[in-house]
Amino acid sequence: DQQVKQNSPSLSVQEGRISILNCDYTNSMFDYFLWYKKYPAEGPTFLISISSIKDKNEDGRFTVFLNKSAKHLSLHIVPSQPGDSAVYFCAAKSGGSNYKLTFGKGTLLTVNP
Amino acid sequence: SQTIHQWPATLVQPVGSPLSLECTVEGTSNPNLYWYRQAAGRGLQLLFYSVGIGQISSEVPQNLSASRPQDRQFILSSKKLLLSDSGFYLCAWSPWTSDNEQFFGPGTRLTVL
Numbered sequence: 075d076q077q078v079k080q081n082s083p084s085l086s087v088q089e090g091r092i093s094i095l096n097c098d099y100t101n102s103m104f105d106y107f108l109w110y111k112k113y114p115a116e117g118p119t120f121l122i123s124i125s126s127i128k129d130k131n132e133d134g135r136f137t138v139f140l141n142k143s144a145k146h147l148s149l150h151i152v153p154s155q156p157g158d159s160a161v162y163f164c165a166a167k168s169g170g171s172n173y174k175l176t177f178g179k180g181t182l183l184t185v186n187p
Numbered sequence: 188s189q190t191i192h193q194w195p196a197t198l199v200q201p202v203g204s205p206l207s208l209e210c211t212v213e214g215t216s217n218p219n220l221y222w223y224r225q226a227a228g229r230g231l232q233l234l235f236y237s238v239g240i241g242q243i244s245s246e247v248p249q250n251l252s253a254s255r256p257q258d259r260q261f262i263l264s265s266k267k268l269l270l271s272d273s274g275f276y277l278c279a280w281s282p283w284t285s286d287n288e289q290f291f292g293p294g295t296r297l298t299v300l
Binding site for chain 2: 078106108110115116117118119120123163165167173174175176177178179180
């Protein structure tokens with residue numbers, strides 16, 4: 075049972091345009107969501123997160139939106155740069171003492187110059 | 188600042204051989220520590236986590252074990268590797284004060300032949 079789903083395995087955008095990466099979840103107990111960026115043969119790098127008490131969090135070019143009723147979150151990158159080309163993982167966790175992050179399968183973003 | 192190290196970076200082992208992967212964290216005390224595996228075409232799966240020396244929690248039954256002999260050292264082991272153990276193994280840490288964001292090491296690519 076895949077509780078965090080990234081339905082688009084890949085996404086290609088032009089440099090300077092907006093990249094929108096989507097993530098859906100099924101577990102209503104999730105209350106904290108994270109995005110990670112991963113280059114080949116490297117560990118994931120934490121990008122941005124959002125708590126379920128918010129619907130938006132912004133950090134520079136990166137903005138995460140959360141729609142709790144739809145159990146959907148998205149990562150917007152504006153403007154997209156070639157260096158943003160990587161695999162992006164969505165992750166979620168539930169509250170309390172639960173340490174587990176549940177990850178999606180990732181979306182490969184390619185930003186073309 | 189905190190840094191996390193993993194070694195080796197790559198490893199090729201025959202089926203039935205033992206395994207020992209090591210992870211160390213610098214620049215922090217009492218971190219929560221995690222072992223993840225990324226199999227080909229899949230997301231990251233949590234294998235083990237530890238909130239202190241000698242305290243190990245296992246997420247999935249498997250051919251692997253983990254140990255935490257020191258505060259900032261986390262070891263992943265197997266007595267006999269299986270072909271299905273091949274994958275990209277990632278160690279991660281989070282501050283003991285907050286387990287929301289987890290920070291990953293560079294990973295170990297394990298190929299079992």
